[in-house]
Amino acid sequence: MGVKEVQWSELQRDPKGVAALADAGDVRVRRRDGADLLLTRADRVATSGEGAIATMRALRNLLAHVPVEIAAEALKEEFPWVDLLPADAVAQFVTEFVKAARISAELGQWSVLAEMLRGWSATAMVHTDPELLRQLSGPLGDDFGPVPVPVEDESDGR
Known part of the structure; x- marks a missing residue:
C-alpha cells in the first residue's frame, strides 16, 4: 500500500x-x-528494522562471495559515479559500502551510509577535474612553520 x-x-x-x-x-x-x-506505527518500524538488518547481512555475505569487480558492477548501477574512481579506489568503495550499510542497519541510523556515499561521490567529482585532483594529490608547496609540541591535558589524566 x-x-x-x-x-x-x-x-x-x-x-x-x-x-x-x-x-x-x-x-x-x-x-x-x-x-x-x-x-x-511503531510495530511496523520495528519489523522494517529487522528486515533491513537481515537484508544487509545477506548483502554483506553475498558481496563477500563474489569478486570485487562483480560487486562493483552491481553497485555502479545504483551509483554510476563509481566509474569515475580509479580501479584501486573502487575496491575500497565496495568494502566501505558493505561496512557502512551493515553499521547503519544495526544502528537503525542510515546517516552512516549516507555520509559514506557523500564522501565517495565527492571523491569521484574530484577525479573529473584534473587540476583539482593534482592540487589535492600533490605535496603542499607552502611551509606552514613549525608544529607546536603537544601539551598534556591534565584534566584527562594523560
Missing part, C-alpha cells in the same frame, strides 16, 4: 481519522511551514 497524504490541518481537525489511516499504512503529513512528517 502506498503512502497516504494529508494536510496538517486535517491532522488537527481529525486526529482519529488520520490515526486510522496510519493503522492501514504510512501517512505523510504535509506542512507549509516545515518539512513533511511521516506517521507510521
Whole structure:
C-alpha cells in the first residue's frame, strides 16, 4: 500500500481519522511551514528494522562471495559515479559500502551510509577535474612553520 497524504490541518481537525489511516499504512503529513512528517506505527518500524538488518547481512555475505569487480558492477548501477574512481579506489568503495550499510542497519541510523556515499561521490567529482585532483594529490608547496609540541591535558589524566 502506498503512502497516504494529508494536510496538517486535517491532522488537527481529525486526529482519529488520520490515526486510522496510519493503522492501514504510512501517512505523510504535509506542512507549509516545515518539512513533511511521516506517521507510521511503531510495530511496523520495528519489523522494517529487522528486515533491513537481515537484508544487509545477506548483502554483506553475498558481496563477500563474489569478486570485487562483480560487486562493483552491481553497485555502479545504483551509483554510476563509481566509474569515475580509479580501479584501486573502487575496491575500497565496495568494502566501505558493505561496512557502512551493515553499521547503519544495526544502528537503525542510515546517516552512516549516507555520509559514506557523500564522501565517495565527492571523491569521484574530484577525479573529473584534473587540476583539482593534482592540487589535492600533490605535496603542499607552502611551509606552514613549525608544529607546536603537544601539551598534556591534565584534566584527562594523560
